[in-house]
Amino acid sequence: MTRSAPPLSLAVITASVRDGRLGPTPAGWFARRARARAEFDVHTVDLLAHPLPLVLPAPGQEPPAEAVAHRDALRAALARSDAFVVVTPEYNHSFPAALKNALDWFLTEWAAKPVGFVSYGGLAGGLRAVEHLRPVFAELHAVTVRETVSFHTAWEAFDGEGEPLDTRSSEGAADLLLDQLHWWGSALRNARAENPYGS
Template sequence: MPTLHVIVASTRPGRIGLPVARWFIDQAVKHGGFEVNMVDLAELNLPLMNEPNHPRLRRYEHRHTKDWSATVDAADAFVIVMPEYNHGFTAPLKNALDYLHSEWAYKPVGLVSYGGVSGGLRAAQMIKPVLNALKMVPVYAGVPIPSVMRFLNDDGEIQADEPVENAATAMLDELLRWAGALKPLRDTGAA
């Protein structure tokens, strides 16, 4: 079974990213196509790019980078749960992506974006060139969650409506197809 890492891109105190990620992980577990893990960038707490060598060389000196490399290497696919801040994506997400290079290659990625009326779509569009530069494959199906606070219940959990849940299922189906299709490229070390 392929491994899916769900990356929580917000690190702000009081963030809604954790409830959104927990909701999506529940959807992924119900889907049944992946072994699912959460990767919380707040817990990872990577310092701002402090490796002396270019990530392409994979000559990492710091334990946090070696651990991050192993985490990313272990995944067959990713979902990034991302807010939209000022029409863009978060700095911790960009930093986490830039820390590594070949570990990301030939792996599909889906985007669960959230925010106000736009549902985080501006941030989702903005991150795609970065993902492409890392040889990742952003899947067409995405999960934009507009006016995300309306889905937050009294227990602090997300209760999405049917269209949002259907979008999650469609994206998971696409991720599963792409993870299988890209596996030969990952297996040959083409990255």
């Protein structure tokens, strides 16, 4: 990053909306890790705070009035972002329905931006959810980065302060992910500024 380049706007998205969810713990930890790096301006997006109808309105129609504010707030949070990290569990070998719904509501907000993943679950660490998300983001014209952070047997992976017990591997994986997000985020931000995507 050149000295004159502003920090990349990075959205850390908590995908699970279930009662008793673990998601805010790994999301909070990763956001703290990212905020320690000057090249990122980090903001968090919790899908629980932005409930959207499961039935999308027909083209040209508005959703129900109570959903408009949630849609507009989520759209603004995504649109301002140069990069995303999706923090997701694995449900039935895939990712949460609330995340798929949020992805389906928007298009241009994801396009030509990098996406990284922090996953958590049982023995698989949520990695099957990540593999299902990659083609979905490709369809949305986003670029998923190679490195991931995964927490296996996740309910036993954090201490009472929300910090990983295995700090060496988790912090190393997070730093690799952030390195890739910075490279792709900078390159794609410059490309969008020079030639808007889809033009």
